[in-house]
Amino acid sequence: MKKIVILISGRGSNMEALLAANLPCTIAAVISNRADAEGLGIARNHGIPTAVVAHKDFADRETFDAALAKTLDVYQADIVVLAGFMRILTARFVNRYRGKLINIHPSLLPAYPGTHTHARALQDGVKIHGCTVHFVTPDLDHGPIIIQAAIPVLQDDTEQILAERLLYQEHRIYQQAVRWLCQGQIELDHNNYVRFRFPKQAGYSLISPGLE
Numbered sequence: 001m002k003k004i005v006i007l008i009s010g011r012g013s014n015m016e017a018l019l020a021a022n023l024p025c026t027i028a029a030v031i032s033n034r035a036d037a038e039g040l041g042i043a044r045n046h047g048i049p050t051a052v053v054a055h056k057d058f059a060d061r062e063t064f065d066a067a068l069a070k071t072l073d074v075y076q077a078d079i080v081v082l083a084g085f086m087r088i089l090t091a092r093f094v095n096r097y098r099g100k101l102i103n104i105h106p107s108l109l110p111a112y113p114g115t116h117t118h119a120r121a122l123q124d125g126v127k128i129h130g131c132t133v134h135f136v137t138p139d140l141d142h143g144p145i146i147i148q149a150a151i152p153v154l155q156d157d158t159e160q161i162l163a164e165r166l167l168y169q170e171h172r173i174y175q176q177a178v179r180w181l182c183q184g185q186i187e188l189d190h191n192n193y194v195r196f197r198f199p200k201q202a203g204y205s206l207i208s209p210g211l212e
């Protein structure tokens with residue numbers, strides 16, 4: 001069974017959804033760059049080993065990423081899953097885990113890379129928002145896309161309401177992506193495209209606002 005390590009920085013709800021998903025892999029550890037990340041307690045309650053590699057203890061990104069890689073080696077990580085991990089990783093680190101490092105981002109990439117994705121979607125008046133699971137490449141928030149979920153933006157949505165509704169979809173698609181990766185059903189090819197061993201059909205279409 002493949003070993004996955006989940007990296008978090010805070011609340012850890014995506015991590016918790018992965019822990020509850022009965023995935024076909026061993027969750028070897030949860031690592032945070034912040035000692036006060038709420039998700040660490042949740043992981044411990046699930047009996048998962050945890051570690052902290054505090055970014056503030058390192059002079060620069062290179063040394064932090066080297067320490068992180070060393071800790072990942074301790075747990076013999078085959079797959080590294082970023083779940084609300086809010087640090088930019090260096091190209092050296094990202095390239096080392098090419099095809100084995102995935103992230104979830106709260107927008108329909110390539111729209112809204114970076115932060116405050118829900119507020120920016122509301123401000124732009126888009127009618128469909130969403131989330132994306134992608135392989136991580138050195139190009140921040142632009143890695144090859146594995147799966148996306150789209151939700152309608154409703155008239156009275158606030159940033160918080162939209163975030164909550166989207167989080168539910170994040171939890172659904174992240175476990176699917178991790179499952180595919182653990183089972184060897186997807187891989188990152190030499191042209192940086194995601195290849196499915198058994199090509200998948202799309203789900204329902206979404207029109208927002210709905211047609212009358």
Ligand code: GAR
Pocket residue numbers: 008009010011012013014015039083084085086104105106114115167170
């Ligand atoms: C999630 O919404 C995740 O998509 C986002 O942070 C939140 C973490 O919540 N990630 C990013 O913005 C990465 N660029 P969680 O800790 O409850 O999973």
